Amino acid sequence: MEHQAISISINGAQLHLYNIYIPPPTSCPPGFSPSLTPLLELDTHNTIIMGDFKAHNPAWYSTTQDDREAARGTALINQIDSSQYILLNQDTPTRLLSQGAPSSPDLTLISPHLALDAVWTPLARLNSDHLPISISLDSLNPPNNHPTCTYINFRQADWEGYTANTETAFSAAAHPSSCSQAEILFRRILTLAARRHIPHGCRRDFIPNLPPSLSFKSMTEPEPWTPTTPAYRTSTTISQPPFPLTPT
Structure with a gap:
């Protein structure tokens, strides 16, 4: 043994x-x-x-x-x-x-x-x-309290460019010497073409079906120039003209 x-x-x-x-x-x-x-x-x-x-x-x-x-x-x-x-x-x-x-x-x-x-x-x-x-x-593995969610947008993918890119790469590639080498080459060509022609990335605080303009940050921040904001109170105080303390 x-x-x-x-x-x-x-x-x-x-x-x-x-x-x-x-x-x-x-x-x-x-x-x-x-x-x-x-x-x-x-x-x-x-x-x-x-x-x-x-x-x-x-x-x-x-x-x-x-x-x-x-x-x-x-x-x-x-x-x-x-x-x-x-x-x-x-x-x-x-x-x-x-x-x-x-x-x-x-x-x-x-x-x-x-x-x-x-x-x-x-x-x-x-x-x-x-x-x-x-x-x-x-x-x-330590627990990940903030996992990174990467999203792939297949609807906006350039499939014609993806197909042309992969076909060109396969035609130009040398004949692999073994099945394992062929698998590595096949996966590499598909991965490079996907990075180039399929949109992907990560959006912080992503909420499904919610437009990016309505992000969590924009929903929680108060609207500017409202009576409840410090900027409004400061601007109104400064813009008011001084009044005499005693009548004339």
């Missing part, structure tokens, strides 16, 4: 990541049964354990015709159930073969307090039959 471990600091909190790889049973000595117990008994504070375990079990929605990989999956799920870690896998495969049924040999285990808001998502397939997996952890 191979493993790697790193610790990263996120907003002052330490997140511990363990990458695990267990070779298939055909590459292991006869009777070999991997044990995760020493790893699962470590401190579970801010820890993620993930990797290719070459094991299958209905607990992570993965089946196999290989009895040895099924037996390994049964042993692993018993070890996981005896620990405090939470299995994040959903009913989505993590491996797509060109021939054969999809499966999920890749597991993700996480500390129980992090599992409350963790989002586990397999991403698009690139140049491997194993799908990249994204894990979002909102609990490690």
